[in-house]
Amino acid sequence: MMSWIVRAALVGFAALILFPDAALAQGKKEPPSCSAISFRPLADGSSDGEDEAGMYKSRFGRIVVNGSVKGGQAQNYYVTINGTRPTAATGNLPASVASCAQTKKLPAPTKAAEPCLGDRFQVLVSHADNKRHVLFYGRSAGKWQLCSVGTA
Secondary structure, three states, X not given: OOOHHHHHHHHXXXXXXXXXXXXXXXXXXXXXOEEEEEEOOOOOOOOOEEEEEEEXXXXXXXXXXXXXXXXXXXXXXXXXXXXXXXXXXXXXXXXXXXXXXXXXXXXXXXXXXXXXXXXXXXXXXXXXXXXEEEEEEEEEOOEEEXXXXXXX
């Protein structure tokens, strides 16, 4: 008589041979095609210099929203992905990026506004054309504005 451990091992081995793609796909997870992460601004009275407003970390990377502070007030916010600023996007963005923004109730990407200030921030990440597009939005007076568009 075979023990239940040997039987389970044989069944697993048979499944790997018969369905190799399904067995391998279970271990590998892809990042979501469209995601948005919210961040709060720095508190008033922060020390001058560069300060971290918020951080999000997953197995797919690390997103940090930083603020430049002068005189205790934030002067500008920007985003870094895995420790570096995204490379500025050139040319037209894929339609899936605008669709992603619409899904997350953010305005379609147009011209970015500088400086980036607001009472709330969103980092939109869209995977398209084998690239990770990163859009950074700030909300001021209840209205979202695009602050930067890049690829990481």
